[in-house]
Amino acid sequence: MWRGLMPTPKTLFSLAHPFVLAIGTLFLAQCSSKLAEKNPEGDWLGTLKVTQGICPTDRSAALTIEKKTILFSPDNGALILRGVYNKKQRPRHFVARLDRSDMDHKPYPLVFEGRPQGETIIGIYGTPDCRATVVLHRPKAYGVKDFIAH
Template identity: 40%
Template structure:
């Protein structure tokens, strides 16, 4: 099919005359990079200063708060309806410092929550 032949379909899709599910929403085509900024809900979240990245692959996921040096890792569920990633660090005192990210698709975005012992934040991620 030529671009000229596809133009009416693309135009109709973009103007809302058709359902454009084939144009990939977060549930049906989640693979790739998603970015957003964490918003503090509770506590002190230094991670809100910069953009965060969520990477979804076929066998692995990774959430990098504030695009820093620590990535929370997990495995995607087969239906891509829910994501869980975590990292467990050790504080200088020897106490554990868990970092957890939970997310789910919401239309063309992925919404999630991020938490540590000092911070709780939410995020809306876009391609």
């Protein structure tokens, strides 16, 4: 008599499977290391602090570390410096470069060099006219609670 109303174990598993998978993925994401040395891949944001000359400081600097490449933008998009990423290199060391020419056709290199420190990447950005330091952090992850009005 109750057999038609009670869900079978197979039905329960098929209903719960996507939920269990989603919870497991969230749990693993929370357990992954926030340390830049162990898990540097992803996006990083910071602001240049000028130590010499004139540098772009009106917008955020952005660093993206992918499987094999590094992309750094000192002003979040106008210029992109590129580098190669080696997962096996220890300690981590990130270098990105863009070679340009000035108005007199002289070389004008733009260079970023960074190293992980705790949950940040500490870097130096330099050109012939500028030298700046930057502390890069992972951008804040926005959850559902950030989209719901309180």
